[in-house]
Amino acid sequence: MLDKFLRILIRIPLLSVIKTKIRKLQKSKLACKRARILKIREGVSRKEVRRPTLQHANMTSCCGELARHAGKKARLLIMGNRDGEGLTPTFIMEWQNTVAFKGALK
Helix, strand or coil: CHHHHHHHHHCCCCCEEEEEEEEEECCCEEEECCCEEEECCCCCCHHHHHCCEEECCCHHHHHHHHHHHHCCCCEEEEEEEEECCEEEEEEEEECCCCHHHHHHHC
């Protein structure tokens, strides 16, 4: 159900989807706290996604505002792919406790 909801909403291919909090944001890396795995793609291990470190060339420019606005206590919905050595985020947004989000998880 979550997969269908996210594909309709965003129209992207199958990705790994997690819910987590930010631990540390550096220039090209976003370290996350222990994540709740909502959907895992084939070829990506659970261990790799459990405490993810996401890599992107311009992480501070793309996610810096979200990290400052949300703070460390905010939960994020992160979608991404495995790209070479690490995980690359393709979509990051603040988690919302809405009926649509809760319904998509069931």
